[in-house]
Amino acid sequence: MRILVLGAGVVGTTTAFYLQRAGHEVVVIDRQNEPGMETSFANGGQIAAAHADPWASPATPWKALKWIGQKEAPLLFHYMRYDPALWSWCLKFLSNCTQKKTEVNTERTLRIALHSRECLKNIRKKISLDYDHREEGILHFYRSEKEFELAVKAAETMRKYGLDRKVLSPSDCVKTEKNLAGIESDLVGGIYSANDESGDAHRFTQQLGAYCRQQAVEFATNHDIQSLIIEDGKVKGVKTDKGDIYGDGVVICLGSFSAPFLKPYGLKLPIYPAKGYSITLPLTKPDNAPTVSLTDDEFKLVFSRLGDRLRVAGTAELGGYSTDVNQIRSRFILKKTLEIFPDCGDPMGVDYWAGLRPKTPDSVPIIGKTPIDSLYLNTGHGTLGWTMSCGSAQVIADIISKKTPEIDLSGLSLDRF
Numbered sequence: 001m002r003i004l005v006l007g008a009g010v011v012g013t014t015t016a017f018y019l020q021r022a023g024h025e026v027v028v029i030d031r032q033n034e035p036g037m038e039t040s041f042a043n044g045g046q047i048a049a050a051h052a053d054p055w056a057s058p059a060t061p062w063k064a065l066k067w068i069g070q071k072e073a074p075l076l077f078h079y080m081r082y083d084p085a086l087w088s089w090c091l092k093f094l095s096n097c098t099q100k101k102t103e104v105n106t107e108r109t110l111r112i113a114l115h116s117r118e119c120l121k122n123i124r125k126k127i128s129l130d131y132d133h134r135e136e137g138i139l140h141f142y143r144s145e146k147e148f149e150l151a152v153k154a155a156e157t158m159r160k161y162g163l164d165r166k167v168l169s170p171s172d173c174v175k176t177e178k179n180l181a182g183i184e185s186d187l188v189g190g191i192y193s194a195n196d197e198s199g200d201a202h203r204f205t206q207q208l209g210a211y212c213r214q215q216a217v218e219f220a221t222n223h224d225i226q227s228l229i230i231e232d233g234k235v236k237g238v239k240t241d242k243g244d245i246y247g248d249g250v251v252i253c254l255g256s257f258s259a260p261f262l263k264p265y266g267l268k269l270p271i272y273p274a275k276g277y278s279i280t281l282p283l284t285k286p287d288n289a290p291t292v293s294l295t296d297d298e299f300k301l302v303f304s305r306l307g308d309r310l311r312v313a314g315t316a317e318l319g320g321y322s323t324d325v326n327q328i329r330s331r332f333i334l335k336k337t338l339e340i341f342p343d344c345g346d347p348m349g350v351d352y353w354a355g356l357r358p359k360t361p362d363s364v365p366i367i368g369k370t371p372i373d374s375l376y377l378n379t380g381h382g383t384l385g386w387t388m389s390c391g392s393a394q395v396i397a398d399i400i401s402k403k404t405p406e407i408d409l410s411g412l413s414l415d416r417f
């Protein structure tokens with residue numbers, strides 16, 4: 001079959017990879033001139049099954065209230081904004097803040113993330129990809145006793161679903177990543193996931209895209225997709241600013257733009273953009289920078305070593321589709337980085353970036369068929385788009401190819417909303 005993949009982010013590109021491998025003719029369509037130029041451009045760089053705990057949990061509404069009005073808070077909510085999509089998303093988010101739903105959503109995310117980690121390893125065995133990747137695990141460190149206790153309980157839940165997580169003392173944290181020594185006295189403990197990974201998601205996407213091109217996948221870049229072509233209840237293709245493109249099936253991988261794109265067809269996708277920021281610090285003294293990927297729980301920041309650069313990402317803002325870089329919030333990330341690793345890089349050479357996480361209220365992506373014949377979804381990957389991309393791409397390729405996917409699909413499709 002000839003399948004159109006809409007969107008060339010990490011999700012669209014991995015989808016194209018698995019569709020091509022399944023024997024389909026594949027066309028990827030994107031408005032940018034290359035793959036991975038929007039949210040997949042400068043993310044936190046973690047392959048983090050360990051972060052499968054959803055944003056919506058019993059503690060989140062209280063934390064969010066506490067953060068209101070704080071310009072540097074991990075979550076900034078533009079609650080004065082008139083935006084029905086945001087309010088409707090927030091109501092669904094709140095309904096997921098129960099203990100029971102937190103556990104259900106953790107299991108669903110982990111199901112995809114663990115599968116995805118294996119898929120990524122298998123891709124690496126078949127293709128040579130160079131994306132500054134490291135297989136040194138992820139260490140999540142804590143400065144608050146209360147948060148650490150909650151995390152240890154959450155780690156038990158994740159262990160039950162197959163994720164290996166090890167609880168560490170502050171001195172074990174420093175043994176795992178020696179450059180945390182300067183803040184050892186602030187730490188109450190850490191949780192280490194040895195099988196998680198890190199790397200540059202943008203380079204990964206571009207290199208996988210280049211491989212797909214060699215396998216005859218067509219990339220229609222610089223094409224702004226305007227609408228679907230639907231005849232007799234079946235999708236036949238898309239209209240773009242460069243003309244119509246036809247196919248036997250269409251997969252939506254448009255990240256945060258999936259929801260507004262599908263609204264005219266009566267498909268209500270509860271995906272809202274959660275803006276996040278990253279900084280990329282060029283390293284002048286690489287020995288003083290971490291090599292193990294890290295998560296600072298207090299400030300919700302993630303650190304990934306990308307060759308001679310340190311990527312640090314975090315914070316979330318709910319307030320529309322702008323990708324403007326807020327100086328206060330992004331400079332806060334730099335400040336916190338230099339507090340932990342004071343003498344490793346050149347602050348004058350920092351690249352600042354902002355991207356829109358395509359966030360569902362339950363933190364689980366939407367994968368599967370739609371009520372429109374031959375129209376499929378692989379979108380809404382939120383904070384873990386790279387982590388879940390390979391697994392969800394393999395799943396949607398299997399669904400389209402009418403093969404039995406390797407993981408259980410319950411609770412992953414649009415039907416759950």
Ligand SMILES: Cc1cc2nc3c(=O)[nH]c(=O)nc-3n(C[C@H](O)[C@H](O)[C@H](O)COP(=O)(O)OP(=O)(O)OC[C@H]3O[C@@H](n4cnc5c(N)ncnc54)[C@H](O)[C@@H]3O)c2cc1C
Nearest residue numbers: 007009011031039040044045046225255276384385386387
């Ligand atoms: C600060 C930050 C840190 C993050 N850290 C991590 C991390 O450490 N690990 C992790 O796993 N995930 C992380 N994420 C999340 C991850 O980056 C995203 O989930 C992922 O990039 C989403 O990929 P995507 O392909 O769905 O979307 P995108 O990469 O945004 O791709 C969508 C594509 O659709 C195209 N498009 C949209 N509309 C149109 C249109 N009308 N016509 C043509 N083309 C269109 C866009 O050009 C774009 O290329 C982070 C995100 C942010 C913002």
